[in-house]
Amino acid sequence: MDNYGAHLGQGRARDSQARRDAVTVEIGYALCSAVFLAAVVFGVVAGPAWAFDLSDAAQGTLVASGATLGAVLFTVRVVSVLNRFARENGAADGPQPSQPGRTNPDS
Template sequence: MTMHGGRRSQAERDAITVEIGYALCSAVFAAVVVFGAVAGPALLFDLPRGLERTLPVVGAVLAAVLFLGRVVSVLVRFGRSSQPSQPGRTSPDS
């Protein structure tokens, strides 16, 4: 339901679907890049045993935090941008 009590239009539902897809895809990409940057050296090079075990764990934790943060930030930003402007005021985009 929208703010004015009616049902969402097909265009609004499509916009939400596209934004969710964008949030998930961009978050997966960012998480993979961070995981590769942090854990990559442990997988490619001969490092001390402790470091070889620690880097993938740290990379996975950072990737998970980044994934969640990216999804939340994209969806919150979308939610704020889709709010109607106040009646009688000029929108900054006009």
């Protein structure tokens, strides 16, 4: 392989590593922002259970509702952030060729 070909291979490796790094950062962002959102929502919904003198049934309902809503919003946030990242970065363009230089996996 000549120097030009070797240089192209290194560029692909750097691009591949950069892509993996970007995916890792985006996953971390999705998880951290989802945890924050879930914690805030849980606190807002379940907070009155501890702040006020409520019956045990009301406290249980508020805590269960806060936990459920927090879990649902956590999931929605992670999925929406990762879907947006995939759309913006072309991950939904279809399968990659099976061999370098080929344009169709069946060719």
